[in-house]
Amino acid sequence: MRLLGLLALGHMVIxxxxxxxxxxxxxxxSSLALSYTATxxxxxxxxxxxxxxxxxxxxxxxxxxxxxxxxLSVGLSxxxxxxxxxxxxxxxxxxxxxxxxxxxxxxxPEGYRTATAxxxxxxxxxVSVFSTGGNIGIAVGPPLITALITTFGMPGTLGxxxxxxxxxxxxxxxxxxxSAPPAPRSQSAVERPRTMxxxxxxxxxxxxxxxxxxxxxxxxxxxxYIEVLKGDPRMVGTLLAVFLGAGVAxxxxxxxxxxxxxxxxxxxxxxxLVTPIAASFLFVTGALALVVLGALGFVLVSTFTVxxxxxxxxxxxxxxxxxxxxxxxxxxxxxxxxTALGWIADRWGLMSALWISALMPLAxxxxxxxxxxxxxx
Numbered sequence: 465m466r467l468l469g470l471l472a473l474g475h476m477v478i479x480x481x482x483x484x485x486x487x488x489x490x491x492x493x494s495s496l497a498l499s500y501t502a503t504x505x506x507x508x509x510x511x512x513x514x515x516x517x518x519x520x521x522x523x524x525x526x527x528x529x530x531x532x533x534x535x536l537s538v539g540l541s542x543x544x545x546x547x548x549x550x551x552x553x554x555x556x557x558x559x560x561x562x563x564x565x566x567x568x569x570x571x572x573p574e575g576y577r578t579a580t581a582x583x584x585x586x587x588x589x590x591v592s593v594f595s596t597g598g599n600i601g602i603a604v605g606p607p608l609i610t611a612l613i614t615t616f617g618m619p620g621t622l623g624x625x626x627x628x629x630x631x632x633x634x635x636x637x638x639x640x641x642x643s644a645p646p647a648p649r650s651q652s653a654v655e656r657p658r659t660m661x662x663x664x665x666x667x668x669x670x671x672x673x674x675x676x677x678x679x680x681x682x683x684x685x686x687x688x689y690i691e692v693l694k695g696d697p698r699m700v701g702t703l704l705a706v707f708l709g710a711g712v713a714x715x716x717x718x719x720x721x722x723x724x725x726x727x728x729x730x731x732x733x734x735x736x737l738v739t740p741i742a743a744s745f746l747f748v749t750g751a752l753a754l755v756v757l758g759a760l761g762f763v764l765v766s767t768f769t770v771x772x773x774x775x776x777x778x779x780x781x782x783x784x785x786x787x788x789x790x791x792x793x794x795x796x797x798x799x800x801x802x803t804a805l806g807w808i809a810d811r812w813g814l815m816s817a818l819w820i821s822a823l824m825p826l827a828x829x830x831x832x833x834x835x836x837x838x839x840x841x
Contacts, residue, residue, distance in 0.1 A: 470638060471575045472597030474538050477631040478571045479601030480608065481541040481564055481624060483708060485510055486682040487606035487701050488548065488621070490690060491613050496554050500687075500814075504806025507683055509558050511802075513565025518792025519785055521573045533570045535635035541567030542628020549613065549621030569792065576787035580776055592719030595769040596712055603709035610701030660778040663836050664789070667778065670731070670835065671771050671790060672797035673828030677742060678764055679802045680821030681707065685757070687814055693749065703757065710758035711765025718766035727774045728835050730767075735829035737763050742822035746815070764825075777838035 485507070493503050521533075544563030551557045579594035612620030682704060689695040689703055722730040741763060745756045772790050779786035801824075805817040 468579060468594060470635065471534075471579060472594050473631055474534055474571060474635055475575055475594060475597035476601035476604075477538050477627050478541050478568055479598040480605040480627060481545040481601075482510075482514065482568050483602030483605030483682075483704075484545055484609035484624065485561065485564075485605075487610050487686065487704055488545075488613070489683065490686050490697065490700060491618065492548075492557060495618060496557070498554065500806040500809040500817075501803070502554065502806075504683070504803040506557060506561060507679065507806075508800060508803040510561040510565050511679070512800075513562045514568035515565075515792040517566070518569045518573055518788035521570055521784075521788055533574065535632040537567040537570035538635060539567070539628055539632040540564070540570070542625050542632070543567075546622050546625035546628070549618035572791045573784045573788040576772055576776075576791070577784035580773070580783050580787075591773050592715050592769045595715050595772075599708065599712040599715050599765060603705050603712055606704035606708070607701030610698065614698050659781065660836065660839065663838075664775060664778045664786070666831060666835055667771065667775055668789060668797075670735075670828050670831045671768075672801070673824050673831065674735070674738075674764065674767055674771075675797060676801035676805075676824045677738065677821050677828075680805050680817065680824070681742070681760070683802050684805065684809065684814060684817055684821070687809075688818060692814060703754070706754050706758045707761040708765065710761035714762035714764075714766030715769050717762075718770055722770045722773065726837070727770045727777070728837055731770050731774060732829065732832045732835070734763055734767050734770075735825050735832050738825035738828075739823055742825070743819075746818060746822060774835075774838065780838075 489503050489506065492498065492506065541564045544560045544565075544567065548557055548560045548564075551560055575594060576591065579591050609621065609624065612623045614620075616623070685703060685707070686700040689700060690697055718730065718734075738760070741756060741760045745753060745760060748756055772787050775786040775790040776783040779789075805820060808820065809817040
């Protein structure tokens with residue numbers, strides 16, 4: 465539990481930096497006079513960098529522990545985001561979000577692999593506890609970066625260096641404990657069933673559809689609030705905090721339920737709920753919009769932890785690589801979707817992009833119906 469708590473703390477800081485980017489985009493768009501497409505490319509660059517190399521980090525995590533990456537990755541993600549507000553050009557912004565992305569990519573596979581190992585039989589519950597640290601970070605990031613920028617201007621992003629340096633220092637201090645040699649592999653671990661390649665490929669497609677919706681809403685709901693509803697820009701962080709903060713609660717609730725009814729059944733059932741809630745958000749205003757946005761975050765974000773556990777069940781011999789593929793390739797595909805949505809928003813309007821985001825989970829539900837049950841261990 466002590467190790468899990470430390471991993472969750474680092475996960476929180478990593479995802480504070482990752483989650484802050486969505487709230488930072490309207491300010492970058494204004495200060496650098498960017499189009500929606502160019503704004504979407506920032507998200508694409510961040511997600512591609514943090515995603516495509518995660519399976520590689522996962523592969524090495526399965527071979528041997530590299531715990532020194534934990535404090536290094538926390539500091540690297542904070543450095544990239546902290547300097548973004550001082551970037552003199554669009555190209556410099558892209559380079560800095562790439563640095564943040566490398567930090568994110570280095571942290572997740574080892575964290576998820578270790579969390580699964582210490583969770584025993586209740587893997588969904590254990591991974592949901594670890595994931596809660598990240599979800600809290602994603603929820604805290606938007607209001608934090610908004611408060612810093614509205615108070616200090618674009619240089620306020622430097623404030624994001626503080627939690628990164630503090631937690632990176634804590635992880636460095638406890639590195640000897642984290643680097644204790646692993647227990648010998650048991651015979652049951654050696655006899656784990658082989659990878660279900662087709663099932664894993666289909667699961668990545670399902671999570672890519674899910675990521676289109678989550679990244680689509682986190683990227684374009686701030687613009688919808690400011691440009692369509694004519695809201696106060698200072699409320700952007702609050703909107704995203706409601707959406708992602710409700711996901712924290714959803715993650716904690718999802719773990720025990722998935723352990724009880726099965727991770728595949730939970731994933732399929734929840735996908736069916738997402739589109740009606742997402743579509744209803746586009747018809748409501750005022751306080752009711754916050755309620756519906758929170759409900760969407762509660763349901764949608766809860767599927768992420770469950771998908772990681774299911775992916776590890778499909779690849780029981782390579783849990784680190786499985787988590788890297790789910791967190792990496794699948795979310796990277798979501799970044800491609802956000803870029804496409806930016807192109808659509810430039811040509812057919814912001815509402816077109818949001819409607820596509822709202823309807824995308826229907827495709828995810830259709831694909832999830834064909835997911836097989838994992839082989840018995």
